[in-house]
Amino acid sequence: MKSVMDYFYQPFAKNESIRILQITDTHLFAKKNEQLLGVNTTNSFQAVLDAILDRQFRFDLVLATGDLVQDHNEQGYHYFAEMVKPLEKPLFWLQGNHDQLQMEKPLQQYSQIKSQKHILVGDKWQILMLDSQVFGVPHGKLSSYQLDWLKVKLAENSERYTLIALHHNILPTHSAWLDQHSLRNVHDLAKIVKPYNKIKAIIHGHIHQEMDKLWKGIRILSTPSTCIQFKPHSNNFALDLIPQGWRELVLHPDGSIDSEVKRLATNEFLPDFSAEGY
Numbered sequence: 555m556k557s558v559m560d561y562f563y564q565p566f567a568k569n570e571s572i573r574i575l576q577i578t579d580t581h582l583f584a585k586k587n588e589q590l591l592g593v594n595t596t597n598s599f600q601a602v603l604d605a606i607l608d609r610q611f612r613f614d615l616v617l618a619t620g621d622l623v624q625d626h627n628e629q630g631y632h633y634f635a636e637m638v639k640p641l642e643k644p645l646f647w648l649q650g651n652h653d654q655l656q657m658e659k660p661l662q663q664y665s666q667i668k669s670q671k672h673i674l675v676g677d678k679w680q681i682l683m684l685d686s687q688v689f690g691v692p693h694g695k696l697s698s699y700q701l702d703w704l705k706v707k708l709a710e711n712s713e714r715y716t717l718i719a720l721h722h723n724i725l726p727t728h729s730a731w732l733d734q735h736s737l738r739n740v741h742d743l744a745k746i747v748k749p750y751n752k753i754k755a756i757i758h759g760h761i762h763q764e765m766d767k768l769w770k771g772i773r774i775l776s777t778p779s780t781c782i783q784f785k786p787h788s789n790n791f792a793l794d795l796i797p798q799g800w801r802e803l804v805l806h807p808d809g810s811i812d813s814e815v816k817r818l819a820t821n822e823f824l825p826d827f828s829a830e831g832y
C-alpha cells in the first residue's frame with residue numbers, strides 16, 4: 555500500500571539491483587572552521603564526498619543516518635545540503651542524538667533532500683527509516699509511535715525485502731563508555747521483527763566504527779563517521795587512527811545484499827588523541 559508519506563523509487567531496469575550510498579555522523583558546525591576533537595568536520599566530509607565521486611560507484615539513493623550536525627545549529631544543515639548536491643541522487647535522512655528536533659525545517663528547502671521515511675524501491679524492496687533519538691541524551695530509544703509505524707509497514711509490505719535504518723547501535727561494541735549510549739529497547743524491536751523473514755539488514759551510525767554482524771538472522775551493519783573514529787574494544791573513551799569512510803550497499807532482487815565500507819586513502823584528518831571525551 556502506498557501513501558503520500560511514502561517515496562516510490564523505480565530503478566531504471568526492472569529487476570535491476572538497488573545501489574545505495576550511506577553516509578553518517580558528519581557532525582557539521584555552524585562555522586566551517588570549527589573542529590570536533592581536532593578534526594575539521596567540514597573538510598573531512600568534503601574529502602569523503604570527493605572520494606565517493608572519484609570512485610564512480612553508481613548509486614540510486616543516499617541514506618544519511620544521523621548526527622548531521624554537532625552544535626544543534628540550523629546553519630549546519632544548510633551546509634550539509636549544499637555539500638551533498640554533487641551526489642545528485644535523492645537523499646533521505648533520520649535523526650541522531652546530536653540533531654535538532656526541527657531539522658526538517660532547513661532540509662526541506664532543498665529538493666534533493668527527502669523527508670519521507672518509507673521508501674518503496676522497485677517491486678522487491680522497501681527501506682524504513684526509524685527515529686531513535688531521545689532528545690538531549692546520547693542513548694537511543696524507539697518510541698511507541700516508531701514501533702507501531704514499523705509494525706504497520708512490515709505488515710503492509712510483508713512480500714518485500716526490507717532494509718531498516720536508524721542512528722543508534724543495537725548490538726554492543728564492547729566499549730563500555732559507548733555501550734551505555736546504545737539503543738535501550740532492543741527487546742521491543744526484537745519482538746516486532748521476529749515474525750518477518752524478509753528483513754535482510756539493519757544499518758546504523760552512532761558508534762563511528764565499522765561493524766558487520768548477525769542478529770536474529772538479520773545482518774547488522776554500522777558505518778564509520780565522516781569525521782572522528784572511535785577505537786573499537788576500548789572500555790575508556792579512545793579515538794582511532796583509521797581514516798574516515800562511508801558504506802556502499804547493493805540490494806539484489808533475490809534479497810541478498812553486497813556491502814562494503816570504503817575509506818579515505820590516507821589519514822590526513824587525524825584527531826586530537828589527548829581528548830578524554832566526546
Ligand SMILES: [Fe+2]
Nearest residue numbers: 579621650760
Ligand atoms: Fe555521531
